[in-house]
Amino acid sequence: MHNSPMSDATLSKTTFHSTAALEQFAAALFTQVGMDKDKAQTLGRFLVLTDAMGRRTHGLAMAGLYLADIEKGGMTLRGEPEVIKDNGISVVWDGGYLPGLWLVNKAIEEAIVRAQKHGIAAYAIRKSHHIGCLAALVKQAADRGFIAQISNSDPAGARVAPYGGCEALFTPNPMAMGYPGAHNPVLIDICASITTTSMTRQTFAAGQQFEHPWLLDAQGTPTRDPAVLENTQARGSLQLLGGQEYGHKGFGLALGIEALSQGLSGHGRKDAPKRWGGNVFLQVIDPELFAGRDAFTEQMDYLSERCRTNKPIHADRPVRLPGDQAAVGVEKAQRQGLSYDSQTWQGLAEWADKLKVALPVSV
Amino acid sequence: MHNSPMSDATLSKTTFHSTAALEQFAAALFTQVGMDKDKAQTLGRFLVLTDAMGRRTHGLAMAGLYLADIEKGGMTLRGEPEVIKDNGISVVWDGGYLPGLWLVNKAIEEAIVRAQKHGIAAYAIRKSHHIGCLAALVKQAADRGFIAQISNSDPAGARVAPYGGCEALFTPNPMAMGYPGAHNPVLIDICASITTTSMTRQTFAAGQQFEHPWLLDAQGTPTRDPAVLENTQARGSLQLLGGQEYGHKGFGLALGIEALSQGLSGHGRKDAPKRWGGNVFLQVIDPELFAGRDAFTEQMDYLSERCRTNKPIHADRPVRLPGDQAAVGVEKAQRQGLSYDSQTWQGLAEWADKLKVALPVSV
Numbered sequence: 001m002h003n004s005p006m007s008d009a010t011l012s013k014t015t016f017h018s019t020a021a022l023e024q025f026a027a028a029l030f031t032q033v034g035m036d037k038d039k040a041q042t043l044g045r046f047l048v049l050t051d052a053m054g055r056r057t058h059g060l061a062m063a064g065l066y067l068a069d070i071e072k073g074g075m076t077l078r079g080e081p082e083v084i085k086d087n088g089i090s091v092v093w094d095g096g097y098l099p100g101l102w103l104v105n106k107a108i109e110e111a112i113v114r115a116q117k118h119g120i121a122a123y124a125i126r127k128s129h130h131i132g133c134l135a136a137l138v139k140q141a142a143d144r145g146f147i148a149q150i151s152n153s154d155p156a157g158a159r160v161a162p163y164g165g166c167e168a169l170f171t172p173n174p175m176a177m178g179y180p181g182a183h184n185p186v187l188i189d190i191c192a193s194i195t196t197t198s199m200t201r202q203t204f205a206a207g208q209q210f211e212h213p214w215l216l217d218a219q220g221t222p223t224r225d226p227a228v229l230e231n232t233q234a235r236g237s238l239q240l241l242g243g244q245e246y247g248h249k250g251f252g253l254a255l256g257i258e259a260l261s262q263g264l265s266g267h268g269r270k271d272a273p274k275r276w277g278g279n280v281f282l283q284v285i286d287p288e289l290f291a292g293r294d295a296f297t298e299q300m301d302y303l304s305e306r307c308r309t310n311k312p313i314h315a316d317r318p319v320r321l322p323g324d325q326a327a328v329g330v331e332k333a334q335r336q337g338l339s340y341d342s343q344t345w346q347g348l349a350e351w352a353d354k355l356k357v358a359l360p361v362s363v
Numbered sequence: 364m365h366n367s368p369m370s371d372a373t374l375s376k377t378t379f380h381s382t383a384a385l386e387q388f389a390a391a392l393f394t395q396v397g398m399d400k401d402k403a404q405t406l407g408r409f410l411v412l413t414d415a416m417g418r419r420t421h422g423l424a425m426a427g428l429y430l431a432d433i434e435k436g437g438m439t440l441r442g443e444p445e446v447i448k449d450n451g452i453s454v455v456w457d458g459g460y461l462p463g464l465w466l467v468n469k470a471i472e473e474a475i476v477r478a479q480k481h482g483i484a485a486y487a488i489r490k491s492h493h494i495g496c497l498a499a500l501v502k503q504a505a506d507r508g509f510i511a512q513i514s515n516s517d518p519a520g521a522r523v524a525p526y527g528g529c530e531a532l533f534t535p536n537p538m539a540m541g542y543p544g545a546h547n548p549v550l551i552d553i554c555a556s557i558t559t560t561s562m563t564r565q566t567f568a569a570g571q572q573f574e575h576p577w578l579l580d581a582q583g584t585p586t587r588d589p590a591v592l593e594n595t596q597a598r599g600s601l602q603l604l605g606g607q608e609y610g611h612k613g614f615g616l617a618l619g620i621e622a623l624s625q626g627l628s629g630h631g632r633k634d635a636p637k638r639w640g641g642n643v644f645l646q647v648i649d650p651e652l653f654a655g656r657d658a659f660t661e662q663m664d665y666l667s668e669r670c671r672t673n674k675p676i677h678a679d680r681p682v683r684l685p686g687d688q689a690a691v692g693v694e695k696a697q698r699q700g701l702s703y704d705s706q707t708w709q710g711l712a713e714w715a716d717k718l719k720v721a722l723p724v725s726v
Contacts, residue, residue, distance in 0.1 A: 165676065190611075242605075263542070268662040319528040
């Protein structure tokens with residue numbers, strides 16, 4: 001069990017499905033429950049892309065969680081975000097719990113147009129629903145030569161304590177940045193805690209312990225046991241990046257991400273929201289309006305090359321850049337399709353049966 | 364030996380000097396070697412503020428390093444940055460190795476005016492000289508109700524290897540963010556490596572080892588020994604944030620900071636600069652043009668309070684926010700002045716003697 005953002009779950013199935021068939025299948029599940037068609041298609045596209053990128057916890061495995069939340073009325077299925085403010089460069093949206101991948105992708109599309117005019121455009125979004133895999137989102141801008149940065153928090157969630165404390169207060173607070181590269185974009189996707197909610201749930205479900213003490217129990221003692229997060233009597237927390245040694249660094253990241261995503265959107269923990277959601281601060285930069293796109297890619301491609309040719313600690317494990325493994329996965333998925341572990345597939349099959357949607361045929 | 368950004372060196376001297384006298388003294392040292400008066404005064408003000416904030420490695424202890432570099436012709440003493448591009452929101456400067464604290468402070472002042480109009484303003488600066496303490500810089504904007512973010516790297520320095528590699532390539536790459544708070548601003552100042560160049564030099568000079576293996580030797584084996592960074596035959600490196608366990612996170616931060624500070628300014632490692640310098644990406648945000656300054660501070664003050672009242676792991680060590688200890692230090696320094704350890708004071712006295720500048724009188 002490790003924490004690499006690019007880790008692939010062990011796949012027990014050897015049946016492959018084309019990405020197009022999987023995207024249509026996911027879109028059909030969401031339209032069947034009443035979601036606008038373009039939103040359903042965007043969700044399908046992103047969830048499958050996320051699987052192709054190797055981020056299995058945030059791919060089609062998320063579809064069931066979204067459908068369950070839709071049944072409870074947690075996700076808004078139709079309509080547009082409310083524009084709270086628009087100054088050309090700086091925009092505030094109330095997402096009204098619309099699907100997060102659709103909402104943020106829409107903001108990225110708009111921000112690219114504005115960044116081309118002004119150099120930068122920024123969107124502060126409150127009350128988005130869950131925004132899925134941040135790396136898949138920033139890839140949309142990086143693929144086209146732009147820099148995108150996302151800071152994300154959920155003011156309804158509390159799983160990470162401030163440094164020195166033992167009561168969960170923050171979400172893991174992911175942040176991502178994508179920028180263009182010669183071979184493939186560099187896609188940085190990290191968070192302010194050592195491990196994530198998804199990895200902890202997965203480790204707990206598998207009855208396993210983490211390799212290292214990446215959590216704290218309710219008294220603030222480091223532990224490898226994911227069960228402390230499920231303990232409703234004496235709830236633990238996820239350790240901040242840096243743990244007990246230098247967790248003030250993760251604390252700084254967590255605070256900064258809350259300031260951008262909650263402070264600037266004017267909605268946060270003070271409002272004590274109960275719905276599963278996400279606050280977002282998105283920024284798109286056009287390097288052309290700074291020193292130029294060519295100058296940017298010259299510098300960054302040189303740096304990437306210096307990384308890839310850096311003498312590796314283990315001769316058989318060369319240095320790779322964040323985004324490299326995702327690019328290999330996407331290429332492979334386009335060529336041979338994707339396969340799923342039996343647990344994920346079973347979950348999808350149950351929803352397909354319930355919603356009377358045909359499962360995709362295999363290739 | 365620990366790594367808290369707010370740590371105070373043990374002070375052996377009990378002589379106190381007023382901050383005003385110390386500022387004038389530092390400014391006099393710099394004007395004496397030919398620096399423009401306003402630049403010398405700005406440096407004096409920031410170096411003393413940095414000491415007051417408790418960041419002793421980056422306060423007046425830096426004056427001697429700056430003066431030595433001025434003797435070698437490394438720092439430009441007079442003039443203005445060259446404006447490479449200015450689109451109103453996005454600006455590129457060539458700093459021509461002018462004093463970094465003066466240069467970035469000037470950019471902050473300009474960016475505040477522009478952010479009030481547009482919501483955001485960003486400056487990419489190449490060839491600044493060393494920019495000192497980032498927290499002291501972002502404080503200038505946060506004190507007045509703005510958010511400031513700085514990303515900083517030195518393309519002439521290589522002390523941190525990419526994740527999985529063992530050849531130093533990056534600088535520690537600090538990043539800072541300041542935002543307004545009810546009692547005092549929150550000042551986040553972290554970097555992509557676990558420990559810093561200054562802390563490593565200080566630990567080496569004291570003949571000590573780090574408490575934890577925060578460095579790698581030339582083969583990539585973790586070590587507590589700061590000497591590996593001084594070993595010119597087989598040079599080691601500083602470990603990335605996350606170390607061997609999850610250093611891909613520090614790697615992501617290091618790359619992102621180089622992209623913003625070098626990529627956008629169009630100058631970086633590809634140019635193989637040899638002079639001690641700093642590349643900077645500075646961004647100032649006016650919360651008023653997002654959901655409003657009141658909404659921002661309401662959310663963030665609530666969050667700060669939730670942190671400060673969080674049940675502490677150790678009953679006698681309450682959770683404090685980054686910037687809290689600096690605020691206490693600044694208030695104390697204004698009241699009783701500052702004292703210095705004998706080594707730092709001796710160094711300053713030697714420069715004072717050499718440049719025929721009077722040492723400040725004690726209070």
